Amino acid sequence: MRAMFPLVLESIGFSPSGNVILKNINLRIEAGSFTVILGPNGAGKSVLMRLMHGLLTPSHGTLHWGDAPARPQAQAMLFQRPVMLRRSVLGNVMYGLQIQGVPLPDAKQRALAALESVGLLQLADRPARILSGGEQQRVALARAAALKPRILFLDEPTASLDPSAMRAIEAGIAALHAAGTTIVMVTHHLGQARRLGQNIVFLANGCIKETTPAHTFFKQPQSQAAADFLKEELP
Amino acid sequence: MLQADAHLYDIVGLSLRVSFLAVIWAALAGLPIGALLAVGQFPGRKTMTVIVNGLMGLPAVVVGLAVYLLLSRAGPLGEFGLLFTPTAMSIAQAILVTPLLAALTRQIIEDAWLEYAEQLHSLGTKPWQAAVTLLWDTRWSLSTVLLAGFGRAISEVGAVMIVGGNIDGVTRVMTTSIALETSKGDLPLAMGLGIILVALVLILNAVAHGIRTWAAVKFK
Numbered sequence: 222m223r224a225m226f227p228l229v230l231e232s233i234g235f236s237p238s239g240n241v242i243l244k245n246i247n248l249r250i251e252a253g254s255f256t257v258i259l260g261p262n263g264a265g266k267s268v269l270m271r272l273m274h275g276l277l278t279p280s281h282g283t284l285h286w287g288d289a290p291a292r293p294q295a296q297a298m299l300f301q302r303p304v305m306l307r308r309s310v311l312g313n314v315m316y317g318l319q320i321q322g323v324p325l326p327d328a329k330q331r332a333l334a335a336l337e338s339v340g341l342l343q344l345a346d347r348p349a350r351i352l353s354g355g356e357q358q359r360v361a362l363a364r365a366a367a368l369k370p371r372i373l374f375l376d377e378p379t380a381s382l383d384p385s386a387m388r389a390i391e392a393g394i395a396a397l398h399a400a401g402t403t404i405v406m407v408t409h410h411l412g413q414a415r416r417l418g419q420n421i422v423f424l425a426n427g428c429i430k431e432t433t434p435a436h437t438f439f440k441q442p443q444s445q446a447a448a449d450f451l452k453e454e455l456p
Numbered sequence: 457m458l459q460a461d462a463h464l465y466d467i468v469g470l471s472l473r474v475s476f477l478a479v480i481w482a483a484l485a486g487l488p489i490g491a492l493l494a495v496g497q498f499p500g501r502k503t504m505t506v507i508v509n510g511l512m513g514l515p516a517v518v519v520g521l522a523v524y525l526l527l528s529r530a531g532p533l534g535e536f537g538l539l540f541t542p543t544a545m546s547i548a549q550a551i552l553v554t555p556l557l558a559a560l561t562r563q564i565i566e567d568a569w570l571e572y573a574e575q576l577h578s579l580g581t582k583p584w585q586a587a588v589t590l591l592w593d594t595r596w597s598l599s600t601v602l603l604a605g606f607g608r609a610i611s612e613v614g615a616v617m618i619v620g621g622n623i624d625g626v627t628r629v630m631t632t633s634i635a636l637e638t639s640k641g642d643l644p645l646a647m648g649l650g651i652i653l654v655a656l657v658l659i660l661n662a663v664a665h666g667i668r669t670w671a672a673v674k675f676k
């Protein structure tokens with residue numbers, strides 16, 4: 222089997238129609254790590270994650286998945302606003318599995334297990350779009366988890382959720398990480414970054430200013446930009 | 457009087473049958489075309505969209521003429537002997553309605569695609585799978601599109617007159633009867649048929665509205 226990790230980004234740039242969003246990004250994501258991307262609005266955090274996930278194609282540089290020849294399938298992403306299809310909660314979780322060609326009885330079994338793990342088994346037959354935002358995000362997490370991804374990308378997954386929904390999502394993410402899933406997360410929530418993250422990638426103006434272990438980053442950021450950012454965010 | 461009523465039912469029944477079939481055929485072509493125009497990425501997509509939108513305004517009599525030429529004895533499809541049959545009328549109506557269904561479908565699916573695109577790409581959905589997913593996900597909006605198509609088909613007169621021939625008891629539908637009875641001076645019958653036709657179209661729109669409202673509550 223070919224190895225999917227590490228994910229290596231070499232001098233990645235992204236400048237659609239000449240508009241520079243990211244430049245000279247060098248980054249390495251190791252198997253089983255938990256990376257949090259921090260930075261001010263407009264720094265390019267979400268774009269960086271979409272490039273890694275394969276939703277966008279870099280304008281410059283190269284991106285390797287271990288020694289895999291192409292974009293591996295074993296990845297999933299959770300968006301800030303969950304997109305629910307107009308079908309039942311169970312149908313939404315099964316959808317991703319069916320797209321990947323998992324046979325129906327199998328898909329149902331795995332979807333039910335994933336729903337149970339996020340505590341929404343009792344809502345399996347409800348139309349997904351009438352659920353609350355927090356419940357929808359948990360369904361989206363179950364949909365991602367059911368795919369058994371080896372890497373999960375999270376784009377501010379709790380930005381529009383209340384504290385209890387946020388805790389439920391964080392618990393789900395932590396459980397996936399504990400089970401060996403590599404995590405890359407963008408968040409604006411420093412508390413969340415501190416609770417969950419192992420490595421912090423600090424991004425500003427389309428450049429990586431530093432890549433530091435989380436415990437060091439919050440005590441002693443290595444770059445002036447990050448120090449200023451922390452000072453503003455944590456008065 | 458009773459006989460006249462039976463005659464009337466025949467005319468209304470034939471109208472419904474011809475247009476129902478036409479919408480089914482048009483849907484089989486129009487919905488996939490609309491969905492692919494919305495999510496597909498192939499050269500000429502924009503041009504095709506413009507053409508499809510333009511064809512919505514296709515003059516019915518011209519479609520009638522074209523289908524007439526295709527189906528007439530000397531035409532390429534003449535051997536099937538379809539001219540002046542209800543099937544020919546369904547064909548003409550289907551051609552008229554297909555661009556309408558395709559254009560409305562494209563609009564609906566494109567709006568949904570804006571919301572779904574990233575998520576579906578993330579899950580690894582291929583374009584044709586996305587088209588199928590979106591057709592299913594917008595099914596309630598699309599059902600009202602089909603009803604709009606049916607309304608256009610059943611109220612059309614020029615094309616079915618040309619390819620059907622308005623033969624009593626064979627290809628006479630509501631619109632062609634109205635045209636004929638009016639020119640003959642039998643205004644009460646023409647008006648009666650006119651009222652039925654308008655009532656049908658109103659009922660269709662009420663049903664469409666009902667579906668939309670119900671689906672909005674149930675599925676959001």
